[in-house]
Each structure stands twice: as structure tokens, then as C-alpha cells.
Amino acid sequence: MSVLWGISFDATPISGLVVEFVKTASVFRDRGYRVHLDLGYDIKADKNAFFRPYREESSALPDWVRLDRPDLAGIEGYHGGFVAAVLREVVGAGRTELLPRVEALAERVADRIVAAWRRAGVTFVVVENGTLPENITYTKALYRAIERYGREAGLGRFVLWRDHDLMWQSEPGTGKYGSDPYPHAVQPVDSPHIQYVALHDEARRKTLSWARGLHDIAVLPNTFDHSPTRRNPGFREHFGIPADAPLIARCTRVIPQKRIDRDLHLIAWLPGVHLFVAGDPAEDPVEYENLQRLASDLGVTDRVVFGGRLAPREVRTGRAYSIRDLLAEATLASFLTSYDYESYGNPIGEAIASKVPYLTSDYELYHTVYGHLGFQAPMLTTDRPDRSFVDSVAELLLDEGKRARMAEHNHRIGRQHFDRDQTEQLVDDMLATRTRLSVVLPVFNEAHNLPAVLDSLYAQELDKDLYEIVLVDNNSTDDTVAVARAFAAAHPDLRIHLLDEPEQGVACARKAGMDFAARHLGRAAGTRYYLVSADADCRVDRRWLPELFRTMEANKAAIGVCDYYYNPEHFTARPRLWDAIQRTLRCRAVTFALFGGFPDGKGFAVDRDVYEKVGGIEIFYQLHNGRFVNHLSDDWDFGIRVRGSGEDIVYAPTSRVEINPRRVDHAIDEVITGRAYGNDGIIVMRDIRPERPSTRDVDLTEAEALQAWEFSIKDFTPKNTILPLLLTPSLLDSADVIEFFGPDLAQRLHARIEEIADEMRVVDFTPIHVYKTPSYRLYFEFADEIFARLRASVGEDIGYPPPLPAAFDEVPPQRFREFVRYYCEDRESGEAHNYFGNGGVF
Numbered sequence: 001m002s003v004l005w006g007i008s009f010d011a012t013p014i015s016g017l018v019v020e021f022v023k024t025a026s027v028f029r030d031r032g033y034r035v036h037l038d039l040g041y042d043i044k045a046d047k048n049a050f051f052r053p054y055r056e057e058s059s060a061l062p063d064w065v066r067l068d069r070p071d072l073a074g075i076e077g078y079h080g081g082f083v084a085a086v087l088r089e090v091v092g093a094g095r096t097e098l099l100p101r102v103e104a105l106a107e108r109v110a111d112r113i114v115a116a117w118r119r120a121g122v123t124f125v126v127v128e129n130g131t132l133p134e135n136i137t138y139t140k141a142l143y144r145a146i147e148r149y150g151r152e153a154g155l156g157r158f159v160l161w162r163d164h165d166l167m168w169q170s171e172p173g174t175g176k177y178g179s180d181p182y183p184h185a186v187q188p189v190d191s192p193h194i195q196y197v198a199l200h201d202e203a204r205r206k207t208l209s210w211a212r213g214l215h216d217i218a219v220l221p222n223t224f225d226h227s228p229t230r231r232n233p234g235f236r237e238h239f240g241i242p243a244d245a246p247l248i249a250r251c252t253r254v255i256p257q258k259r260i261d262r263d264l265h266l267i268a269w270l271p272g273v274h275l276f277v278a279g280d281p282a283e284d285p286v287e288y289e290n291l292q293r294l295a296s297d298l299g300v301t302d303r304v305v306f307g308g309r310l311a312p313r314e315v316r317t318g319r320a321y322s323i324r325d326l327l328a329e330a331t332l333a334s335f336l337t338s339y340d341y342e343s344y345g346n347p348i349g350e351a352i353a354s355k356v357p358y359l360t361s362d363y364e365l366y367h368t369v370y371g372h373l374g375f376q377a378p379m380l381t382t383d384r385p386d387r388s389f390v391d392s393v394a395e396l397l398l399d400e401g402k403r404a405r406m407a408e409h410n411h412r413i414g415r416q417h418f419d420r421d422q423t424e425q426l427v428d429d430m431l432a433t434r435t436r437l438s439v440v441l442p443v444f445n446e447a448h449n450l451p452a453v454l455d456s457l458y459a460q461e462l463d464k465d466l467y468e469i470v471l472v473d474n475n476s477t478d479d480t481v482a483v484a485r486a487f488a489a490a491h492p493d494l495r496i497h498l499l500d501e502p503e504q505g506v507a508c509a510r511k512a513g514m515d516f517a518a519r520h521l522g523r524a525a526g527t528r529y530y531l532v533s534a535d536a537d538c539r540v541d542r543r544w545l546p547e548l549f550r551t552m553e554a555n556k557a558a559i560g561v562c563d564y565y566y567n568p569e570h571f572t573a574r575p576r577l578w579d580a581i582q583r584t585l586r587c588r589a590v591t592f593a594l595f596g597g598f599p600d601g602k603g604f605a606v607d608r609d610v611y612e613k614v615g616g617i618e619i620f621y622q623l624h625n626g627r628f629v630n631h632l633s634d635d636w637d638f639g640i641r642v643r644g645s646g647e648d649i650v651y652a653p654t655s656r657v658e659i660n661p662r663r664v665d666h667a668i669d670e671v672i673t674g675r676a677y678g679n680d681g682i683i684v685m686r687d688i689r690p691e692r693p694s695t696r697d698v699d700l701t702e703a704e705a706l707q708a709w710e711f712s713i714k715d716f717t718p719k720n721t722i723l724p725l726l727l728t729p730s731l732l733d734s735a736d737v738i739e740f741f742g743p744d745l746a747q748r749l750h751a752r753i754e755e756i757a758d759e760m761r762v763v764d765f766t767p768i769h770v771y772k773t774p775s776y777r778l779y780f781e782f783a784d785e786i787f788a789r790l791r792a793s794v795g796e797d798i799g800y801p802p803p804l805p806a807a808f809d810e811v812p813p814q815r816f817r818e819f820v821r822y823y824c825e826d827r828e829s830g831e832a833h834n835y836f837g838n839g840g841v842f
Contacts, residue, residue: 007142008039010129019313045087054067094183106137124465131161229327248267248334266385275300360378439545443484446478464494499516539660551655561597
């Protein structure tokens, strides 16, 4: 199951931050996530909760929220006193003496955070207010943990980081957080793992003026459930409020900055009107006593209810009265806060969503958040309610029709701008853009083999949100499509797209899938997305995709090439055939490590931007038996175009694909004779799927094994040892390549490649010949020396180059290069292609 981990920097059981987290978490819960929440007791030092165990906090939260936290108590030097000292000395006063300890402790805290995420199996993180510099040690640690865990778990954008109170919005002028530009606050880090969210355009603008390098910062206001609010008939009776009394609701903290005194003065002007204050009187006992005294002085004590902390409107626990219950009984909602303290004004949004008219003061961000959208409300513009304001409130209290119209007007605008579906859309966009890899699987009549292939793709040790499958049916006449649909229905946690490609040919199907994936994947700035090719008759190891993803991310290469292998148990009775196969694969491991190799449809990845830059896969056609057919080298041709454009190819040896042996089982005669992919320059593949399981367990003769090996190595060497040098001659300047060839051979190869490239300046319109002709020529000219290097690197059993074609028997040595050219360019007869086996054997 996917797991959401929330972090609140507020260190209180229920606060605006926790409420916003719960609202966001409910969207994830609806999508099958398990929800964990760290209340931040071990983050913020001024709430006297550092390292305090959780007790009854969960009673104020939905039962699907599990309270959790990293184990930080054992880190020497990390405690509430240190956090308070850093806030005071470093952040507030600008002193730097404690910074080395901050950095050292941040590393240890990061280790504990990562350990907690591993334990819980976290796949998504929501951070509330992490930029507020109450604890820069933890913020630094959190950024390190995100980068480390994101790489380790192969995650994309898995963090939603929302800031409610940046320095310019919370406690301005106190000096608590230093002064602009806040040199010791931790600037937001531009990371491919993080989606930042600001509550409004002004906060986004200020954030970007401070942290200029951010790419992914969206505007998402606090959102609310605009569904109907039902009355709780016991609420008024419980709190001693007359059933017919007008009621003003004030949902707030009981602290001086919230200016509850204004509400007391207001109801003093309004006989019979009651005030309900939903907030914890114990937060500031002095302010509570002052308010009680003021109520007594104004003669309104019997009409004021300090109801204590109610469950948040958006948190349905079923255990206590909530803000939702209060608003269902309220005639009006009040928000007469001080000008420069409140950053957002959630109580206004709650009133709008509950269809309750509201009163507001002209606080600093009201117009930024609400006023510019056309909401209607009486507004207090003086320090205390005056006659004009009181008259506007009294009129609203007396005119039920006006209240209803105002509430409906505000509710309609609120649904448009602050409804829960905005959060849902952002979450869905993030989950969609978290898909970093799209695995393209062409299929044709693979009903028998497909379940095992899909099982191996499903079993990848990678977050299911990070990859998807694009299955392209290429005119199957069996149950392939039914099998695919059944698998998709049984595995809803893995996104599977099913496409049709009417033009027959695996190249056409692969291109259709890659083109679809290129359009479909996200486009978050600074994030790389990958198109991955898989084969419908090959199974992939459990680490195939994560290792390929890791290698591509680490090397920033355009193409990543996998390792391919056969299951040795399949060849137990055929040791000569197995030896021939293994010699080829050992050579490939050496050259792939040196040159990166070339993509094979059985398993490779390409950066989506590079795919689009070079124009994607291109299909080439040739005549076969009087009709046009697409040839099978689309993967190789594509790799050539990418490498020829100056991009790099990287080999991922730990990303492994098990090759289906049916070609060497059911087309062994073609394997032995080097005709597995056609002949005479035509690249075609006959359907080698057996009508019944193979019973072949007879080994090759020594002569057959030698012949199979010779065709295999003749096909392999030009393409995997020479072609990379043709396309990227600078490889011959690499120390590893020079060491493999030796300085003299490397220099002579470099010079000869320049000569041949100069000879062949006219571009052939058939790319298969463009690369084969010069590769074949260089093979004949340097075969003895290249094989000597292979023997030195791979083993003496690699042997020597196979015999030359008989046509060279009468060629004088001094004219050898000249006749090599004629031989390799003789496309009418295809003699060179027949000699080299016309396609890979193993």
C-alpha cells in the first residue's frame, strides 16, 4: 500500500496546519494511501512538547490518521534548548558560532528521518510550514532526507511542501526571524522531488524574489469541503445558547493578536445577540482573563460562550462537537483580526463553505486572498466597531433574505476558487507527473507468454506511481488483448494503457507506443522522463527498472542499455551451444562497459526530450518477395541517430533482461547458418513461436557450434566494437578505450575512421547501409588486432577472426583495402550481409 507521511512544523495536536494536512491527506486516503502524521513535537521548541510521547492527540484526529515520528531522542546535542538557542542566536541575531553544530546535527537527523520513512514504506510526503525558520537544523535535515530517500527509493516528485507563514507573513517586526533578506533562514531548495505550494499569488511572488531558482511553485489556496452542513440539535443546549438567539461564531486562538475584544464590543451594541468563541483559553491565560473582565465591564458575560477548542470543521472524528456544528448554528461568522498578524483567514473560508455570511476586519491579506474575488461582507475599518459598522451588521442580522443571498453569492464564488477539487487536481497532477518511466511493450499473439511477462513487470522493486505500461497490440488474433485487460483489472495499482497499431511489424508497434508515451508523460521543469522498451517474450529481473532508472538519473545519458542473459538451466543438455552463447555475451559485457552499447528492443530507456529532439523512432522499408516490409533494426537505427547527434549512451549492467530462448530452440538451423534475420541484405524475421513446447535437448555438433559462434561474433564485432567509434571518434581519446586497444591501435583506428568518413560524405538514404558498410570495412582491416584485444580482455577462448570470404583468396595483399570496399558496398548481391550473418544471433 502507498503511504503518505505528513510533517507539521506547528507542534500542536490541532492547528490550522494540521487541519490543512488532514484535508489534503483525505484526498490521498481516497486514492488508497495509508496516512502517517508527525505533529512536529521534536521540531518546534516553544510548545514544551519536545520529545514528549503522543498521548490523547489522536482523539482529535480522524481514525485513519496514524501519529508517527522519527526517533530523534538519542541524538546527542539535539534538544529543545539547542533549537531555541539557534532560533535566538543564529536566525534572530545573525551570529554564526552554532552553525557548524547545526550542519553536523542536520546530517544525523536526516539519517533518522530516512530510517523512519523506510520503516513506514513512505511513497509521498506533505510538509506544512517547513520554510519557517523555527528549527533550521530540522529543515536542513529534511531537505537532505528528501534527496537521499528520493534517489534511494527511485521516487520522482514525491513531496508537497506548503508554506503558510513565511517570515514576511508571521510576527513581522519582532526580529524573531531576523531581517530581510533572512540570511540564516533555509531557502527553498530547487529539487526534482519537491512541488512547492504558496497560498496566494503575493506569497508566490515574494518566495520567488527570495529563492530565485525555484521551478515548481504553484498557487493553491487553502481549500474547503463545500458540501451542505447539517445541524446538530444538541449543540445549543449543550452550551446554554437559547434556541432562537442570533449567534455570531468566532473561530480563533485566544491570543491578543486575534482581537476578540472587537467582538465583545460589537455584541455590546447588539442586544440579544450571542457570541461563541471557539479557541483554547489555556493558550494565553492572561488574555483570557482580560477578555472575561472586558465582557463583564460591557455587560455581555451572559451572552458570551468561551467554548474551548472544537474539532476542526474539516476533521470528522465523531468524538466531539466541531466547528462544523458551530457554523451550522451560526447566524454570522466573525473574523475581526488585527491588521498585520493573520496571514490567511481560514475562518472566512470555512464560513463561505458552510453558507454562513461573515464579518471581517480590513486585515493585510484580505484583499489578496478574498476581496479581489468579489466576496460580500461588512468590513471593519476602524480599531473598534463604530456606528456605521454596527448598523451594517444589525441590518444583516435582521434581514434573513439578505443573509441568504449573501451566503449563496459567497458560496458560489468559494466553490469556484476554494473547493476541495483544486487540491484533488494538484494531487492527481503530482501523482501523474510522478510517473517517470513509461514501459512500451509491443505484442502480437503473445497470449501464452504475456502473463509471465506482465508479472515480471509488475514485480519491479519500484514505486508503482513511478512507472506505467503502454501495451501496443499489433493485430493479435489470439487472446492477447483479453489477457492484457484481465491483468490490468486485477492490478489497479499499476497504470496500464492498451493501444492498437494496425500496421504490422514490431518496429511500428514500438514507435506507436513510444510516441504515445512521449506525449503522455509529464513535463515538470527540471525533471527527466524516460521511454522504456520491453519485449513481450522476455522476462525482466525485479531490479530491471529501478537499476535502469538509477543509472539514467546518475549519468544523465540520453539512452540506457540493459544487460541481457539466458537462463543456463535451459541449456543444461547443450553445453556446446551454451559455450557459444556465453562467449558472445562476455564480449558484449566488455564492449558495453567501454562504449555504452546500442539499444535493443528487449530493454533500453531513452530520455523523452532526446527522443523528441531526434524525431523519435523512424521506420524504414525494404522490398521482400516483391512487397514492402519494415525492417527490424528500428532500435539500432534509433540508437545511431541519438549517438550521432552527440548524445551519450550508458550501460546499466545491473538492469537485467532474461532472453526467451525460443529463437535458438525453434530456429536453430537459421542460427547455425547466420540467417536468423533473413539474407541477401534483407532483414526480416519469421515467426518462430512454436505450436507446441520445444522438446529439443540435442546439443550442437562441434562444427555447428563453431559455425554458430563465428556468425555471432561476426555480427557482434562490427556493431558493438567498431560502430561506436565511427559515430563517436572521441571515444578513442578515452583512457579506458586506449587501454583496451593500446595507444598505437587506437591512434590508427582514429586516423582510418577520419579517412573513411571523408570518403563517404554523401549520405545514404538507407541508414542500415550507412552504418554497416564502414563498420564492415573497418572490421576486415582491423579484425586480427581487435580479436587480439578481445582475447586479452575476455579470454583466450575468444579465439581468432573467422576465415575471410573465399572471394579474397585471389586478392593481392597490397589491394586488400580496395577490394574490402568493393565487397562491403556490393549491395546488389548482399554478399557482405550474408557473411556477417545479417543480424544478431544470440
